[in-house]
Amino acid sequence: MESKFDFSDNPQDAPKKQGLKFNLSYLLKLFDISKDTDYAATLEAVRQDIPFRGATAWVLICSIFIACIGLNTDSTAVVIGAMLIAPLMGPVLGTGVGLAINDLDMIKSATQNFIVMVLLSALTATVFFLFFPLQQESSELLARTRPDIRDVFIAFFGGAALAIARTKKGTIVSVIFGVAIATALIPPLCTIGYGIAVGNIGYTFGAIYLFFINATFIAFASFVVVKLLRFPMIHYADSKRRRFVVRVVSFFAVLVMIPAGITFIYALGENKFRKQANTYLDTHVSTLPYGDYLVSSATIQYNRKSESQLLINPLGLVQIDSTTMRVMEQELSAYDKLKDTKLIIFSKD
Incomplete structure (x- = not known):
């Protein structure tokens, strides 16, 4: 009598399992x-x-x-x-x-x-x-x-x-x-x-x-x-010396890593700011006349403690009217890292 249920492993799955084990073993050896x-x-x-x-x-x-x-x-x-x-x-x-x-x-x-x-x-x-x-x-x-x-x-x-x-x-x-x-x-x-x-x-x-x-x-x-x-x-035979060494080593490690960790956080924040600033330039400034030049010559000034600045100098190649300036300033708010950034566009004069 033929059973409706088949709990045996599918023979076709065996090569897949062997291949998975091989790949896993290879990766473990590789690294x-x-x-x-x-x-x-x-x-x-x-x-x-x-x-x-x-x-x-x-x-x-x-x-x-x-x-x-x-x-x-x-x-x-x-x-x-x-x-x-x-x-x-x-x-x-x-x-x-x-x-x-x-x-x-x-x-x-x-x-x-x-x-x-x-x-x-x-x-x-x-x-x-x-x-x-x-x-x-x-x-x-x-x-x-x-x-x-x-x-x-x-x-x-x-x-x-x-x-x-x-x-x-x-x-x-x-x-x-x-x-x-x-x-x-x-x-x-x-x-x-x-x-x-x-x-x-x-x-x-x-x-x-x-x-x-x-x-x-x-x-x-x-x-x-x-x-x-x-x-x-x-390991030190003297328990007091062992505890002293552990404390000194732990204190030294923490003391060294605190400023390094703070720098990493600050540097990561600046990196995000510059990335969004470049995205803003590529998206909104490059579409202007002589946009490629404006993007390449723009200056990004990051300041963690005070207001950051984005400087654009057309050098007389193009006149950016006040309406376009206001639109460009409003578009900064779409980027969370650029909300408080001051956009400075030098006039032809």
Whole structure:
């Protein structure tokens, strides 16, 4: 007798299930970073990279001089060459790893050497720009006076690449040097020296802040990688010392991440503002006569604390009447980030 119900698996579904399992297994292997992790060798290599003396100091001085020359001549290639040889990664990585494994001695050593490197770099750059002042501020220099959302992502993913490469058996030198390029720690240090040399406090503190953000997110990325790979924690026999170390490490981690987190939020807000401003220009300004020129020459001025501005200068090519101006101002309210933005259109006069 033939049954109306068939609870057996459909033979046609078997290949699909096998294919799904294969794809899942392949993806897990593809993104698995735990394979070939050398815990002992990694920690030893990180500790050896932290000390800053002798040849390392001179290599840093040379890289700073090269970067300053690149900034002086507005040459991106020369700046990249300086970042290739800059030995700043050791203390930054050491800070992140030390925080991850609860190693107070490593944190102290990394912090001390990091401060020495920053001071030496800033001093070298200051001396260079005192003897070879810029004739005109270059785009490479101005790009290192304030962070934006791209700096945060470049620093984080560059730090992650560095940490992953460092934990593998056999150092992936090209990746580590690529991180030095991506995170751009050297150019902000040169800008700090330039700001000191010319007495521009705004440039100095802006570059310090950018450098701090880059270094923080590199350390944070290495912290995350080490935690994901489950490196063994440092345990102290003395319970009081253990609690003290945990508190110090936790306090240091929070202290470092608070300004970095605030910067990320501010940079994200500015990024949204600029994105909506560009959308507004492409949608409403490009339709005007000589619209392409008006869009390309428009200036977007973001100000978090006061009124932001959108500047459009026709330069006499087209006369924008008062009715069109009012319509353009009303269209700003359609964008939540542009509601309080002041639209300034320069007249022909």
